[in-house]
Amino acid sequence: MNKPVTLRDEELIAHSAGLLAPLAPMPHDAVSPPIFQTSLFTFERYSDLADVFAGRTQRYIYSRGDNPTVHELEALVAALEGAEAGRGFSSGTAAIAASIVPFVEAGDRIVAVENLYSDAFRFMEKILRKFGVIIDYVDGTDAGAVIEALPDAKIVYLESPTSMVFSVQDIGPIAEAAQKHGVISIIDNSWATPLYQKPISHGVDLVVHAASKYLGGHSDTVAGVVVGSKALVDRINHESYHYLGGKLSPFEAWLILRGMRTLPMRLERHMQAGLFLGEHLQNHPEVERVRHPAFVPHPGNATLSGYGGIFAFDVSDAIDVPRFVDSLHHIRIGVSWGGPESLVVPALAALELSPTTNSFRRFGVSPRTVRLAAGHEAPELLAADIDQALAAARK
Numbered sequence: 001m002n003k004p005v006t007l008r009d010e011e012l013i014a015h016s017a018g019l020l021a022p023l024a025p026m027p028h029d030a031v032s033p034p035i036f037q038t039s040l041f042t043f044e045r046y047s048d049l050a051d052v053f054a055g056r057t058q059r060y061i062y063s064r065g066d067n068p069t070v071h072e073l074e075a076l077v078a079a080l081e082g083a084e085a086g087r088g089f090s091s092g093t094a095a096i097a098a099s100i101v102p103f104v105e106a107g108d109r110i111v112a113v114e115n116l117y118s119d120a121f122r123f124m125e126k127i128l129r130k131f132g133v134i135i136d137y138v139d140g141t142d143a144g145a146v147i148e149a150l151p152d153a154k155i156v157y158l159e160s161p162t163s164m165v166f167s168v169q170d171i172g173p174i175a176e177a178a179q180k181h182g183v184i185s186i187i188d189n190s191w192a193t194p195l196y197q198k199p200i201s202h203g204v205d206l207v208v209h210a211a212s213k214y215l216g217g218h219s220d221t222v223a224g225v226v227v228g229s230k231a232l233v234d235r236i237n238h239e240s241y242h243y244l245g246g247k248l249s250p251f252e253a254w255l256i257l258r259g260m261r262t263l264p265m266r267l268e269r270h271m272q273a274g275l276f277l278g279e280h281l282q283n284h285p286e287v288e289r290v291r292h293p294a295f296v297p298h299p300g301n302a303t304l305s306g307y308g309g310i311f312a313f314d315v316s317d318a319i320d321v322p323r324f325v326d327s328l329h330h331i332r333i334g335v336s337w338g339g340p341e342s343l344v345v346p347a348l349a350a351l352e353l354s355p356t357t358n359s360f361r362r363f364g365v366s367p368r369t370v371r372l373a374a375g376h377e378a379p380e381l382l383a384a385d386i387d388q389a390l391a392a393a394r395k
């Protein structure tokens with residue numbers, strides 16, 4: 001895994017500022033694209049407006065629909081994922097919601113993997129269920145179980161690896177079976193990014209991203225993207241995107257594009273830090289389990305050409321979890337991930353929020369699970385910080 005990022009991807013990113021050049025040449029040959037911070041685009045005459053409304057010509061109309069800066073991001077993520085089309089959103093969660101809604105109605109069934117990103121799970125439980133959609137959760141590590149649940153479902157929803165336990169799915173066989181049964185497959189690819197995993201090349205239909213995380217990479221904005229075939233993205237456009245209204249702002253699209261210029265270098269560093277810390281924790285006497293795909297053999301690892309730098313570990317019962325996180329000096333306590341700073345989230349805190357929802361099982365965690373997002377600090381410094389905090393937290 002020496003060179004997980006392809007030259008083509010590096011070139012796409014390097015030239016992303018020029019992706020739209022045939023449509024809109026860069027003013028003054030600027031190397032960084034302008035931000036089209038405008039809500040609407042005007043028309044010379046009635047016939048221009050009528051042509052656009054009738055679909056005879058294509059033009060920007062209004063930024064809840066299309067905006068050139070947002071389009072630039074959509075085009076770049078679509079190109080990296082090998083998809084025909086993409087759509088930017090105000091958050092990863094907005095992208096997930098808008099990607100599901102067109103394809104289900106009351107009585108329809110979704111097959112989702114267990115231990116999903118918590119708010120994707122809550123979207124299904126709190127909103128889709130209210131409108132009569134049935135959601136079956138299956139163990140995503142068992143491709144046979146997922147495939148068995150597919151007949152008559154409308155969507156199979158994957159996330160590989162999952163958010164708190166980092167368990168992977170064997171996405172190729174699952175996507176192939178979904179195609180056979182006419183089930184639309186959707187995957188959350190935020191962890192690996194299109195640089196380290198290309199689900200469309202394995203037959204997945206739609207790929208969603210929390211661009212807030214690695215794509216943006218600087219903890220300064222919240223955004224989402226979905227990419228897929230033109231036919232499916234058109235359905236999202238016509239049946240949810242415009243009417244749910246979760247559009248991405250031009251400035252935030254620009255921030256994500258700016259962040260993506262350094263994605264290959266940042267990811268490489270996150271990966272190395274995650275591997276270094278995973279190895280370190282694996283050998284620590286007060287750590288019972290490291291939940292990182294690199295340390296857990298599974299056929300689904302084959303579609304990863306690199307690893308994200310966020311994973312989880314379970315401390316032994318000799319460790320007081322709140323005291324452990326309070327004793328960290330460099331690593332901060334915080335949700336989200338993908339920026340330069342290292343962060344921890346103890347599962348215990350999230351579970352205390354919702355003690356009635358059987359969350360331990362739902363999210364697959366134990367009260368001793370701690371999620372660690374490795375940032376760009378020296379990995380040796382982070383390891384030393386963890387060691388001293390574990391020593392301070394012995395009961």
Ligand SMILES: *Cc1c(COP(=O)(O)O)cnc(C)c1O
Nearest residue numbers: 091092093117190210212222223
């Ligand atoms: C953060 C996250 C999301 C949601 O993204 P937002 O931009 O916060 O809405 C979805 N999936 C995963 C894996 C995430 O980590």
